[in-house]
Amino acid sequence: MKDIADLLRHHPFTEGLDEETLALVAGCAKNVVLQPGDYLHREGAAADSFYLVRHGAVALETFVPGRGAFTFLTVKSGEILGADWLIPPYRSSFDARAIELTRAIAFDGKCLRGKCEADPRVGYEMMKRFIPPLVKRLQSARMQALGMYDAANA
Template sequence: MFTTVETLAQQPFLAGLTDHQLSLLAPMTSRSMFHAGNRIFREGTPAEQFWLLTDGCVFLDTEVPGYDNFVLETLRSPAVLGCSWLFPPYRWNFGAVALSTTHALTFNGSLVRALFQSDPGLGYELTTRFLQVMGGRLHAARRRLADCQRASGHHGDL
């Protein structure tokens, strides 16, 4: 099913983009559904897309010795899933698993990167937004690891 400009305009992450900018993104978008328990991507594998969650819940995890897929953060729609597609070497820094049936808009990363080259204004706008998401994720991961460290009785620096 084709994604419309109107559908994209409803996404908080894309708020404020012009109809023209949204019309450039729309052909690079498809719809996805992930069932509860399905792994969406695994840390270290190729990162080729990103998602805007429209319904559902996903957790981000990482491999930490002594833990089985340590959960760093839980994302609830509306949320952005995936930032690693934007920067070389285009490999996932975390993993992701659907906690419930999750619906999302899926964006083709290589096409969006090419669009950024041809439309630097849009590239700057979206890259800035992704950097804000990444900063929030880093802060959440640090907080989660610190909480876990306190709970285990370790008091070293993170």
């Protein structure tokens, strides 16, 4: 059976992370299994964790009046989920719901924030790993919004 550090070594998020830092962040992590329909977090709730999806898929949703839950992104194997643990007041911006059997590494955000504050090198390593996928998602959302604008004006 693999321990959490072994699982982390095989996730793209931790690729190239030195063993000392890997062991440090592994102390804030645990392996989780989610069934379809399980929520990882709810919009407005305390954002006290983030996830590295190892296998499966998670729908990121927001409530749209008159329409209900609206899926705006699906997070899949090899991706990260949840950055609100980094930004005060540490509240979830959306719902996250497993849409198939999902295996993930769950990080205790408060634990990891403490380690990042105590060792800025660790904090910098985490930021280097969080920022690129967040920027990519922002660029994707921008292109999607532009496409919707073009379609509305056609």
